[in-house]
Amino acid sequence: MAQFTVHARSGDYPVVVEAGGLSRLGRFVRSLGPRGRAVVVSDANVAALHGPLALRSLRSAGFSVRLVTVPPGERSKSRRQLSALWDHFAASGLERGDAVVALGGGVVGDLAGLAAATYLRGVPLVMVPTSLVAQVDSSIGGKVGINLAAGKNLVGAFAPPRGVLTDPRLLATLPARQLRSGLAEVVKTGMAVDARLFEFVERAALRLRDGDRASLARAVWLAARAKGWVVSHDEHEGGLRSALNFGHTLGHALEAASGYRGLLHGEAVVVGMRAGARLSVAEVGLPERDRARLEAVLDRLELPQRMPPTPLARLLRGMASDKKRRGGVVLWVLTPRVGSASLPRPVDGRRLRAVLLELGARVVR
Amino acid sequence: MAQFTVHARSGDYPVVVEAGGLSRLGRFVRSLGPRGRAVVVSDANVAALHGPLALRSLRSAGFSVRLVTVPPGERSKSRRQLSALWDHFAASGLERGDAVVALGGGVVGDLAGLAAATYLRGVPLVMVPTSLVAQVDSSIGGKVGINLAAGKNLVGAFAPPRGVLTDPRLLATLPARQLRSGLAEVVKTGMAVDARLFEFVERAALRLRDGDRASLARAVWLAARAKGWVVSHDEHEGGLRSALNFGHTLGHALEAASGYRGLLHGEAVVVGMRAGARLSVAEVGLPERDRARLEAVLDRLELPQRMPPTPLARLLRGMASDKKRRGGVVLWVLTPRVGSASLPRPVDGRRLRAVLLELGARVVR
Numbered sequence: 008m009a010q011f012t013v014h015a016r017s018g019d020y021p022v023v024v025e026a027g028g029l030s031r032l033g034r035f036v037r038s039l040g041p042r043g044r045a046v047v048v049s050d051a052n053v054a055a056l057h058g059p060l061a062l063r064s065l066r067s068a069g070f071s072v073r074l075v076t077v078p079p080g081e082r083s084k085s086r087r088q089l090s091a092l093w094d095h096f097a098a099s100g101l102e103r104g105d106a107v108v109a110l111g112g113g114v115v116g117d118l119a120g121l122a123a124a125t126y127l128r129g130v131p132l133v134m135v136p137t138s139l140v141a142q143v144d145s146s147i148g149g150k151v152g153i154n155l156a157a158g159k160n161l162v163g164a165f166a167p168p169r170g171v172l173t174d175p176r177l178l179a180t181l182p183a184r185q186l187r188s189g190l191a192e193v194v195k196t197g198m199a200v201d202a203r204l205f206e207f208v209e210r211a212a213l214r215l216r217d218g219d220r221a222s223l224a225r226a227v228w229l230a231a232r233a234k235g236w237v238v239s240h241d242e243h244e245g246g247l248r249s250a251l252n253f254g255h256t257l258g259h260a261l262e263a264a265s266g267y268r269g270l271l272h273g274e275a276v277v278v279g280m281r282a283g284a285r286l287s288v289a290e291v292g293l294p295e296r297d298r299a300r301l302e303a304v305l306d307r308l309e310l311p312q313r314m315p316p317t318p319l320a321r322l323l324r325g326m327a328s329d330k331k332r333r334g335g336v337v338l339w340v341l342t343p344r345v346g347s348a349s350l351p352r353p354v355d356g357r358r359l360r361a362v363l364l365e366l367g368a369r370v371v372r
Numbered sequence: 373m374a375q376f377t378v379h380a381r382s383g384d385y386p387v388v389v390e391a392g393g394l395s396r397l398g399r400f401v402r403s404l405g406p407r408g409r410a411v412v413v414s415d416a417n418v419a420a421l422h423g424p425l426a427l428r429s430l431r432s433a434g435f436s437v438r439l440v441t442v443p444p445g446e447r448s449k450s451r452r453q454l455s456a457l458w459d460h461f462a463a464s465g466l467e468r469g470d471a472v473v474a475l476g477g478g479v480v481g482d483l484a485g486l487a488a489a490t491y492l493r494g495v496p497l498v499m500v501p502t503s504l505v506a507q508v509d510s511s512i513g514g515k516v517g518i519n520l521a522a523g524k525n526l527v528g529a530f531a532p533p534r535g536v537l538t539d540p541r542l543l544a545t546l547p548a549r550q551l552r553s554g555l556a557e558v559v560k561t562g563m564a565v566d567a568r569l570f571e572f573v574e575r576a577a578l579r580l581r582d583g584d585r586a587s588l589a590r591a592v593w594l595a596a597r598a599k600g601w602v603v604s605h606d607e608h609e610g611g612l613r614s615a616l617n618f619g620h621t622l623g624h625a626l627e628a629a630s631g632y633r634g635l636l637h638g639e640a641v642v643v644g645m646r647a648g649a650r651l652s653v654a655e656v657g658l659p660e661r662d663r664a665r666l667e668a669v670l671d672r673l674e675l676p677q678r679m680p681p682t683p684l685a686r687l688l689r690g691m692a693s694d695k696k697r698r699g700g701v702v703l704w705v706l707t708p709r710v711g712s713a714s715l716p717r718p719v720d721g722r723r724l725r726a727v728l729l730e731l732g733a734r735v736v737r
Contacts, residue, residue: 086455097520121490125486125527125528126526127526128529150493162458164490
């Protein structure tokens with residue numbers, strides 16, 4: 008078992024990374040304070056795989072347990088599912104001393120996290136991330152939210168969990184495409200904030216792609232710790248934390264343009280990172296060699312080299328509703344070198360269009 | 373102009389109390405940071421009375437302004453209205469550097485406050501309370517929320533405003549019943565935390581009941597400052613702040629039992645305070661003389677002496693879903709003396725039933 012602590016304004020919380028850790032979920036939740044009831048929120052796929060062990064562990068630790076599932080996929084990050092969770096919590100008689108356990112990937116964590124943060128003005132939340140994206144990124148840092156038709160994560164909160172229990176063994180059940188998509192976020196964290204993590208992924212790329220258990224466990228540990236370090240220093244995204252948005256301005260717009268169906272989140276971020284790196288060469292002096300290293304590692308992980316055909320105008324409109332926009336100007340996080348990010352900044356419009364066209368955007372007349 | 377500062381974890385904020393202050397709303401919002409857009413959330417009644425001046429002031433200060441109104445009344449504290457506000461914010465292109473202005477009573481403040489707290493994970497909120505309850509209580513302290521069928525304020529957040537602008541002159545347009553209902557919260561704050569405020573209300577009761585402008589301005593200042601002092605010391609209701617729930621355990625259950633229609637919030641709290649005081653005599657040694665003082669001042673303010681006929685069982689059920697419940701036990705804030713409150717505690721069930729029957733609850737067979 009390995010563990011680190013994340014600092015948050017509302018209280019520090021532990022992130023435990025432990026192969027096989029799911030079986031001691033109940034004791035972990037108890038150690039964080041909650042007693043009584045635990046509502047486990049999951050999706051139908053994850054619940055079938057890992058629900059029984061999670062529930063058994065919670066019951067052994069004395070919790071009265073209720074399982075609530077939502078349909079798998081990004082489209083569950085909706086007001087309808089949020090509202091349904093509130094009703095489930097009310098029907099369960101959930102109290103402030105009880106717990107909500109988010110057992111699933113980023114969608115479940117974001118949705119259950121927002122529901123827990125807003126029910127009774129905040130019920131303790133324990134994250135049990137089961138996807139790679141969630142283990143290395145979304146479970147840590149307290150960003151929770153749902154999507155509106157107008158854009159991704161437009162409704163949400165900064166609401167740190169009471170604790171995070173990460174079991175890298177759960178990754179063994181992930182479909183290969185999901186796994187590779189998650190590796191995109193590992194690459195992102197390496198490229199934007201941690202050169203040593205980036206170098207590890209470069210060395211281990213083929214083993215990671217093939218799901219080698221030890222390499223994955225190592226990547227999870229390094230990437231989760233790097234994310235924890237960043238959000239401990241900048242919980243509310245005043246500066247440093249925005250580095251983690253590398254690739255996300257375009258990534259979110261691409262996901263929205265596809266109705267959250269065509270590309271997985273990490274795949275959309277890959278296209279965003281390729282765009283970001285190409286812009287970085289011209290705008291912030293990223294050495295061409297480092298751009299090539301980034302794209303090469305993405306290639307070795309068999310991640311997308313371009314976007315599906317997407318109307319350019321729709322992408323530009325999508326980026327214009329990004330949360331990070333100020334005064335109507337879209338801001339990009341760029342990378343002047345491997346392991347380092349610029350503060351969000353506007354980019355040259357002509358250059359941006361050229362890069363988007365290179366990556367597969369279409370001009371529709 | 374008088375002003376005090378409230379301490380909150382996410383940053384201190386000013387509460388300005390100024391007769392005629394509404395005309396300088398625009399400059400006030402600018403002084404707090406926001407630039408660009410301001411979405412003013414109000415209800416149809418308040419918007420008709422005070423909307424034009426508020427909008428003019430914001431425009432003069434350079435804001436691009438949009439007004440959104442919701443139907444007056446507690447029933448607007450709903451997920452439907454919350455969701456509609458999110459859509460309005462998205463349609464306005466609201467950004468994190470813009471502002472939401474809540475112009476109205478407690479309902480508008482609670483609803484707009486939750487919408488602002490959850491849009492883009494938090495857009496600056498400026499409270500402009502127009503009812504007495506809002507001026508002395510709900511605009512200060514950062515509690516925002518909506519109701520579910522299962523209970524009042526079950527969904528919400530602790531989300532302090534960026535600032536509060538209180539103009540006691542706005543009270544001149546309040547219906548007399550609304551005003552008296554607001555005075556109930558002033559009495560509550562006096563009884564539970566500030567004996568000098570209580571004594572002021574005792575002395576000025578008839579002038580306050582009749583809407584005397586100077587007495588009201590004084591009461592607003594004293595009660596708002598007392599509330600600010602309490603929440604500065606206990607933002608998240610770990611102890612001290614729960615004193616302000618005096619009268620509210622039963623009050624919320626009564627409001628829910630009437631479908632949020634029969635009684636105004638303050639009137640329901642009055643019945644709750646009468647019950648709380650009667651229980652306090654037996655349970656925490658409130659001198660009988662002090663119980664009589666409390667009930668006498670409520671009588672002089674022409675506030676309800678009993679509840680409308682309400683099934684006892686429904687009240688007990690309603691209290692059982694109170695947020696302050698722990699392990700299924702309903703907790704009451706009691707008052708051992710004027711100006712002082714006990715921590716939330718269980719009360720004797722038989723005594724509670726007797727008091728509820730005295731106050732008008734009915735046993736239905």
